[in-house]
Amino acid sequence: MAARVQPRQLALALPHAESLSRDNFLEGPANAQALALVDAWPDWPNRVMMIVGPEGSGKSHLAAIWAAEAGARSVAAHTLTSVNVPGELATGALVVEDLDPANVDDRALFHLLNLAREDEAYILMTGRTPPSAIRVELRDLQSRLRAVPVVTLAPPDDHLFKALIVKFCADRQMVVDESLVSYLATRIERSFAAARQAVELLDDEALRQGRPVTRALAAEVLKETAA
Incomplete structure (x- = not known):
């Protein structure tokens, strides 16, 4: 008599809560500069700053810490449109997550940077690519991006x-x-x-x-x- 084959049990894909508070952030040499930038606000060298690092390096966690401190809203870069830009800057501080040249609206981003300058608002951008390496069609936007100071997250020790x-x-x-x-x-x-x-x-x-x-x-x- 053939042995009965036991069915393969499946693990349930349950959500797992991850705290993005300041107390739960793991500090180290790899992220010391980025954390110092967040803690230094509003004494930034520029009102628009960017944190660059690989996937999972803590960019969103740092952005969440800053957003809580600055009262900033948070928006995914690919959802920016010229129409919603004024509303996103309503609090005078904004996190723009995952800036990627492949999915960003050039004109919306240019409008955002211009409006932030006019309103003296603060913007913290995150992404895997430095703004100087991002290729966009608008030359003025390219120039603005190259001028954004960058803090890079290093590999963990x-x-x-x-x-x-x-x-x-x-x-x-x-x-x-x-x-x-x-x-x-x-x-x-x-x-x-x-x-x-x-x-x-x-x-x-x-x-x-x-x-x-x-x-x-x-x-x-x-x-x-x-x-």
């Missing part, structure tokens, strides 16, 4: 990288020990995105198998992803 893994685990209510954190830190790419992805995969697999989050499980997950 050892201490910050391990702290990130712990934080991502805590966000998912995962109980982990130091040996597991050290194991992951030495076997995955040293990037914010890789740390987040590894924790997500480990959590999903633990839920699917109904197993505790251990170093042994981590070894299995990493072996599967490398195959």
Whole structure:
């Protein structure tokens, strides 16, 4: 008689709350300059500033900290239109998230920068590409973007990288020990995105198998992803 095959259990894709408060921000050499910029407001070298960094490096967290302090609204760059620009600047401070030349309305962005200058408003932009490297059709906008001061987020050092893994685990209510954190830190790419992805995969697999989050499980997950 053939053995009964047990169905593969699926892990439920439940939302995981991530605090974007100042107290929950992990500080380190990689983000020290950007955090100093946020803390220095309103004594900025320019009313329009930009934080640049790779995926998951903390740009949105820093922007949220500044927005809470400055009373700023927040808008995704790709949703900017010439019509909604005045309303977005209503509080005199605005976060423009994920500035990307592929999905930004040149004229809307130019209008925003001009209006901010007229109203003496503050703007904090975030993105993966420095404004000087962004190619736009409007020459005047290109000139404005090149003049925006930039603070760049660096790759995490050892201490910050391990702290990130712990934080991502805590966000998912995962109980982990130091040996597991050290194991992951030495076997995955040293990037914010890789740390987040590894924790997500480990959590999903633990839920699917109904197993505790251990170093042994981590070894299995990493072996599967490398195959």
